[in-house]
Amino acid sequence: MPIPEIGYGATVTALVLALYGSFAAAVGAWTGRPGLGRSSERAAIGVWVLITCGMLLMVYAFLTFDFSVRYVANNTNRGTPFYYRITALWGALEGSIILWAWMLSLYTLIVVVQYRRRHSVFYPWVVAVLLGVLAFFLLVMTIPAPPFQRLAPVPPDGRGLNPLLEDSGMITHPLALYLGFTGFTVPFAFAIAALVTGRIGDEWITITRRWTIVAWYFLSLGLLIGGWWSYHVLGWGGYWAWDPVENAAFMPWLTGTALLHSVMVQERRRMLKLWNLGLIILTFGLTLFGTFLTRSGIIGSVHAFTQGAVGQFFLGFLAVVLLGSFSLLAWRLEQLRAQGELDSVLSRESAFLLNNLFLVAAAFTVFFGTVFPLLSEALRGVKVSVGAPFFNLVNIPIFLGLLLLMGVGPLIAWRRASAENLKRNFVKPVLAGIVAAALLRLGGVGNVLVLTCMGLVVFVTGTMVLDFWRAARARRRSGDGWRAATVGLLMRQNRRYGGFIVHLGVLVIALGVAGSQAWSVQTEATLERGQAVELAGYKVRFDTLRASEESNHFKVTGTFTVSNGQEALTRLYPAKKFYPQEQTPIAYVDYRLGVLEDLYLVLGDFGRDGSYATVKVQVNRMVSWLWLGGLVLTLGTLVAILPDRRRVG
C-alpha cells in the first residue's frame, strides 16, 4: 500500500480544509452569514477525520514494519517490542507533530460539538483561531517536517527507536504533556475572540475556566511523569535538572497557574482584565516557545529533537501570534481599564496579585536562565550556561513565598481584612507552623530551607483544615451528619475545596522536593562476588552477573541481594543495555520504592568475567511523595471541574 502518498495527501487536504474553515468562520462572523459558519464546522470535523486517519495509517505502518516510510525506518527496527512500535509514533519530531495536531483537532471537535448553539458571538471566532493554529501545525507536517515521506530504496531493517524512549513513562508522558500544551489553545482562542468582538468582560473567563483547569492539570501530570521517567530511566537519581526542555514545559505551567488564580480576582473584583488576557496570550506563546525550543536546535539539550527548517517555521508563527495578539490587546486598551480598585494591602486580591507577581517572576527567571547561553553569545560572543545553581538560587525563595501565599490567599478577606479576620484565621496555623519547625529543629534538622519549607507546609495545611472544619461544623449545625456535611461541602463548594485538595497535592510535592534534596544519600563501590556495601542501614551484596541477548539489544544484568543486616529484603537487578545504534550503553536502574525512602541501584563498570561490578547505591528519601502528590492533584482537579451546583441548587 502506498502509505507515504496517502498520508501526505491526507495532510495536504487537511491543511486546505483547515485554512478554508478558519477563513470561512472569520468571514462568516464578520459578515453575519451563518452558512459560512456551518461550513467551517464541517471543515473542522473533516480536519479531525483526516488527521485521525493519518495517525492510524502511521500506526499501521509501524505495526507492519513498513520501512518504505522514512519515519518508520528511522524509529523502529524489527526488534522493537510491540508497545513501543505504537509509541514510536511520537518518538521523534515528525510524529510528535502528528500527535499534537491530532489532539488539537480533537479539542476543536469538542468545542464545535459543545458550543455550536451557545456563545454565538464568540463561537465563530474561536473556531477560526483553533483552525488557524491547526493549519500551522498541518503546514509544518507538509513542508519542513513531513512524517509521510517515501524512502527509496526500502531498507531491510530500520534504525530503531531511541532506547531511552523504550519505557512506560514514554507512553504517558508525551500524551499528558501535549494534552496540556494543546489544551491552552482553547482559552487562548476564546481570549482572542473576546478581543476581536470587543466583549472583554468576564464571559471568556467563565466559559474557559474548566478548559484552563484541564489543560493545567495535564501539564502538571506531564511534568510529574517526566520527572518519574527521568528518575527511573536516566539513572542519576534525580527528577528535575533545569534542562532547557524541562524549563520549556515549566514556563507555561507557571503562567497558567498564575492565570488560574488571577481570573478569580477579575470575577470577584472586576480587576486585572488586561493582565488576564496578557497571561493567556503569554501562556499560549510559551507552549509554542517550548515546541520551538525542542525542535529548532538553538539550545543544546538532552531532549532536543533533530534540527531543521522547522525552527524557522515555529519562530515565524510565534512572531505572528505574539505580535498579532498583543496588537489586539493594545487596540482594545481603552476598554480594558479596571473597574475595581485595590482597597487595602491586607486583602485577598493583594495576596493574589503577589502570587501572580511571584509566578510570573519565576517564569521570567526560568526563561532568562534558559536563553542565557544565547544571550551571552549574542552580546559577548561566549557560550555560557547558568545551570542548576542559578535556577535554585532564584526560584527557591520565590517558591517558599508562594507556599506562604497559598496559606494566606484562600482565607484572607476580599477588599480589606479586619484584625478579627486575620486573628480568627491565622493565629493557630501560624503557631502550628512555628511549633512544627521548632520540633524538627530539635529533632536534628539543620537545613534552614527545609525547616522553612516544612513549617510553611504545616501552616498552610493548618489554614485549610481550620477552614474546612469550620465550614463542615456549620453544615452539621444545620442538621447534616459528618459524612453528609463533608461530602456536601466538597460537592457544593467544589471550586473552593477542589482547589484546596490541589493545594494539598502541591504541599505533598513540596515536602517530597525538600526531603529528597536534604536527606538523600549515596555511595559507590566496586564489589567482588559475595562482597557487600552498606548504606543507611541497607546491606547490598553483589551475587552474580549474567549476559543476555534481547530482541533489539544486548544486556548485562547484575544480581544484588539487599538486606537490612539481619534478614534479606529483596533482590535487585540493575543492568546495562548495549544497543547497536548507540555509542554508550544505557543504564537500566532497579529500585525498591517506599513511602519514606527508595533504594536505588545503578550498575556501573563490571568485569567481563563477572568477577566484579561497580554499583552506585542511593537511598533517596521522600521521592515517592512527588508521585503521591500527583494523585492528590488528580483528585482535587476532578472535584474542581465538577459541574457547579451552587447556581443550580
Next chain:
Amino acid sequence: MSARPRWFRWAIPLAAVPVLLLLAYGFRTNPRDIPSPLIGRPAAPFALETFDGPRIALEELRGRVVVVNFWASWCYPACYEEAPALERGWQTYKDRGLVMVGINVQDKDEPARRFLAQFGHTFPNARDPAGRVSVDFGVYGVPETFFIDRAGRVRYKHVGAVTDAVLKRHVDTLLAERG
C-alpha cells in the same frame, strides 16, 4: 494611563520584538558545534584488521593524506547517503597520494559485510571491535570523518554524511601541501 500618549499602547506588542530577534539569532549558532580538541594534534595511532584480511596501521601511512571514516551498517540514512561519495572520492584521489580508511564501529560482521558489498567499496575497511579507535578519535556518533595530513595530524573533522564537495575541499587542500 490616560496621561500617556495614545501611541504608547503599541509598546505592548513591540516588547515581544527583542525576544523574537534573540531567538532568530539562535539560528546562526550551533549548540552542538563543539570544536574537536584533536584538531592540529597528531592522530592517535591504530593498527586494525581489515575485512579482507591484511592489517592496516596509521603509522605506516605517514607522508600520505589519510581520510578516516567511521561508519556502521545500522547507521541509516547518513552512512548510506555518504557511501557512494566516499567510493567516488577514493576513485578520484587514490592515484594522487590519498589513503581512505573506513572503520566499522559497534557492528556485527554479517550486516557490515553486506553494507560493503552493497556499495562496492574498494578502499580498505577495518573493524574496531573493542571501540578503542573510536574512543581515541573522540567519535561522538556515526558517521564522522577525519582528515589527516601528511605529517599525521588531524586537520579537519566532519560530523554527519560527507559529500563530494566536502571531500574535495579538504582533500585538495591537504594534497596541495607538500610534506
